[in-house]
Structures are given as structure tokens and as C-alpha cells.
Amino acid sequence: MVSTVQNPDVRQKDVERAVVVAVTTSAVFDSAAGEDEVHGGGAALPLLQALQKVNERLLEKNPAESLLFDVMLITTNSQQQQQSSRIISSTRHYGLEVSRFCFSSEEDFTENLVKNNVQLFLSTDRNEALQASHRGVLSALLDQQTASCPAEQxxxxxxxxxxxxxxxxxxxxxxxxxxxxxxxxxxxxxxxxxxxxxxxxxxxxxxxxxxxxxxxxxxxxxxxxxxxxxxxxxxxxxxxxxxxxxxxxxxxxxxxxxxx
Structure with missing residues (x-):
């Protein structure tokens, strides 16, 4: 079962020009940290902030720019899927420009990457990165060092x-x-x-x-x-x-x- 939810807080990108980047929710948020309805920040949080900074600077130069990063969060963990409202709230809390949230089973997530024309898939799970690569989706593995990367570049x-x-x-x-x-x-x-x-x-x-x-x-x-x-x-x-x-x-x- 696959469910994709658009984020009404974010203006959707041009499907013909946008560079779609899918990141696993578990890489962006730490479900074991945080409080109330907000997850703690994960290793990939600075990455999303840096992608957003590129978009902001491109739009400063040209408000009509369509070549922008289009970020999608993908969740394959069944326990996290039951906390979908917390994931969306956490995205809002950190001010992240996420266009879509995809909730998918581990068996079906690569199909959803292809369906959404994902150009880059990022995960902290080597097996997920390999599965995506085998489907022809460019993939890269994230690690804890990503958490110390700059958010401005x-x-x-x-x-x-x-x-x-x-x-x-x-x-x-x-x-x-x-x-x-x-x-x-x-x-x-x-x-x-x-x-x-x-x-x-x-x-x-x-x-x-x-x-x-x-x-x-x-x-x-x-x-x-x-x-x-x-x-x-x-x-x-x-x-x-x-x-x-x-x-x-x-x-x-x-x-x-x-x-x-």
C-alpha cells in the first residue's frame, strides 16, 4: 500500500524542470528524540536545509526560476507511518520545504521512486540505496557525518x-x-x-x-x-x-x- 500526500504549505515545483530528491524520513528525523508532536533532528536535517538554501538563492536571482530541488520524504517503517501527523508537524517545525510525503512498504518504495521521477535517492540504509540503484535510480548513502555538514551551502x-x-x-x-x-x-x-x-x-x-x-x-x-x-x-x-x-x-x- 502506497500513500502520497502533498504538502499544502509548500508551492509545488514544475514537474518538467524540478530535480526530485527523495530522502528517507528516518535520515531526516530522530524518532527517539524530540518532544510532544515534534521529532528530533536527524543526520540529514542540514542536507535538507542546504537544498532549500540553493532554492532560495535561485529564486532571489530569478523569481520565475523552475530548475529547483523538489524534496520528497519517503517512509517505509510501519511504526513511523503510524506517526504521519508527527512527521508532517516536524517538517513544519524545522521550516523544511518538503513537497510530498510518501508512505510506502519496504517492498514497494522503489516503485514509488520511479513513479515520482526521483533523480536522487538518499538513505542511511545501505540495502535501500542498493535496491533503488538496481531500479535505475541514482542513490547515495548518508552517514552520521552528514549531521555536521553546513546548512548554508x-x-x-x-x-x-x-x-x-x-x-x-x-x-x-x-x-x-x-x-x-x-x-x-x-x-x-x-x-x-x-x-x-x-x-x-x-x-x-x-x-x-x-x-x-x-x-x-x-x-x-x-x-x-x-x-x-x-x-x-x-x-x-x-x-x-x-x-x-x-x-x-x-x-x-x-x-x-x-x-x-
Missing amino acids: LRVLFCGDTVTQPATGPTPASRQAAQGFSAQLGEMRRKFDSFDSPLSIILLTSRGGRDSCGRALRTLRSRGVGVDEAYCLAGAPQGPIVSVLQPHFTLSDGFCETEE
């Missing part, structure tokens, strides 16, 4: 030579979805100046040297994606630099080949 990390999230190689459909999403992201980024942008795109290559990084840069540029920062680790561990960069999520679907 969306930071997206492209990992140019590894496949780490999800943990299996991309399907042709998910690769195509990744290319489409990166092109939309690049178009958004071009609407802002080099400095003081609410959206930052970062490239990281783990293996190889400057040639590997250069190939990854050229791949992104061929898709209209400009990069704000680029790092070539040449075999060094990712952990230290990633903790400093604080990306909200990492796209590592094998979108560019850097093998010799």
Missing part, C-alpha cells in the same frame, strides 16, 4: 575513480541517471558566481596521478559540470580529506573511467 562530492556508494557497480540505467543528475547540478551551479555560491561541487580521485584527475575533470566538463575544488590523492586514504570537505553526499557510481 550544499556540498556534493564526485568520487572519480571508485565505486563505494552503493557497494556494487552501476547498472546502465543508474549510470544514465547519474549523467542526467550531474548535468542538472552543473546547470544549477552555473547560475551562481565563482564565490559565495550556495552550491559547491568537489571532485576527488583516489588512484592515479594528475592524468587520472584530468580525465575525471574533462568527463564532468563534457556534461556541463564545473568543479569548485579538485583533489588528487594518488593512493592516499580518503578519510582525512573527506572529513575536512564535509560533503553532504558522495556520488561514486563510476561516472568516469580513470583506468589506464
